Amino acid sequence: VRDTFTFLCFASQYGIRQTQQDSIYKHTQKRLLRRFEVPNDTPKVYDRINPAVENPDRLALILHFCRHQKLIRRQDSDLVCSEAGKEWIQKTDSDKLLDIYTYWLEHSASKDPSVLIAQSIVRILPQEQWVLLASIQEQISKFAVGTTWTQTLYSQLERSLVNHLTYMGGITFAHLGDDVAIRVTDIGQRLLYGEPIESYEFEASFIVQPNHEVLASSYLAPELRWKLNYIAELHQADQMSTYKLSAESIYNGLRSGFSLDEILLFLKAHSKTGIPQNVEVSIKDWAERYGQIYLMDVMLLRCKNAHIAQEIRTSKQIGKYILGEISPTDFVVSRQHSQELLTLLEKQNYMPLPEIITLGTSIS
Known part of the structure; x- marks a missing residue:
């Protein structure tokens, strides 16, 4: 959910350039993936390139979801965040997750019988029980007509089931030799059974540090995170995200329409510890350069x-x-x-x- 949010922020701020084959340029892929929250341990093919669109699987899932929901639109050669996208980010995270899961179920999983069967098997697992992916493969293989499907089944399950449900927080996994063991999470149980997902209170503050870093909880309110993405660059995304205020990030904010006063007011209003004096001086110095040089037509x-x-x-x-x-x-x-x-x-x-x-x- 938060990575989809980050994707839309990036599209709004920079635009996402695509090749004629609809794949995102490699340089842009790297910039996006650096901003995503990634588990410390991931399945072997978690970041494998999808040959159909030449995008990493998880990025392809977000891209296709945003397209289907019309959260992005084409502007010249770029994909940018649409008005529908700006409205979508205001939803609760539980509603956003349900949207993503429903899309995956109806437009990705439904196209692959093996994934649908596997999803049904996972659905009846007790919450604390671990199961080997090879065991799920063995059960599904009983329905196979030919050998070709059986030979590629494990890889398909790893890619289309484990990766995507892990990414949505629906399962956790562990590597056991050459196999993968999976376990359904509480969120996964609720998604699989269509039960309500508990919402949480958004946080309304962050911390601005003297080294120009901004520490923000992953539960920071969407409207605050949206603004923060415009004036600070996301360096590390985790339960506590780290942003960096710099001349470049302040320049991005100014050229996106924020004034110096608005930037300082925003930081002062939402920083638990205020703005360190050296940081405020830096921001003012950087902003003072803005517009000193310009082109005239x-x-x-x-x-x-x-x-x-x-x-x-x-x-x-x-x-x-x-x-x-x-x-x-x-x-x-x-x-x-x-x-x-x-x-x-x-x-x-x-x-x-x-x-x-x-x-x-x-x-x-």
Whole structure:
């Protein structure tokens, strides 16, 4: 659930670029996976690349879920968070988990009879009982018609059942030699039987440390975590997530529409220990640089004759279109009003060239 949240935050902030084959670019995959919460021990193929889309299995699950629920949309070449996605993150984590599990059951597990049978077997297991995946494979093999299915069955179960249910918190597992033992969790029991999942109270505070790190519980309220992702970079995701305030992260926040005052007010309002003085000074120093350099979309009005340039500069009608002077014969003018200026120059018999000359084009 929290990783799907992180995925949507990333899509909203940076956009997710895909190849023509709909796979996420490797560099973006790595940036996303670094932000995900990952168990210290995982099944052997937990991060295996899905050949159909060339995305790691768990990332592919989140991507397909978000697409199906219309939580993301395409904007030019990127996938970005949709309005539906921003509304979805406000749901309780239990409702989000139920959405993900229902999607997996209806659109992933339902396409594979072996996974459906395995899910039924897991469903009747006592909560504290461990069972070997090989034992589940043996039971399902009794229904197999050919040998091909049997040969790939274990890998399929490991990938489509163990990985996905582990990722949803539905089962825990342990490696026993070449086999995997699984056990259904309390959350798994509730998911499998369609029982309500207990919600928990969201936390409304975090800790800003003098080393510019922000420590936030995984139960931090969604709206606070959403804002925090804009102004601080997630370095480690676990039960206690670690964010880092830096010049780059503050720049990301500022260009996303947050003002310096809003950033400081947000941190002061929700930090249990306030903002250390050195951190506040750093944020102000970084923010002070913002906007000191900028690009302007303007045009160059060039005169070959210095006398004509002087006339244009001193003309009350034409002079108002001049934004700046580069040289005695070169003026900066507004692109937006370039056609008006061209018409005015024509009316006053300056006979300008009708077309716009691109840089490097020779003029006889």
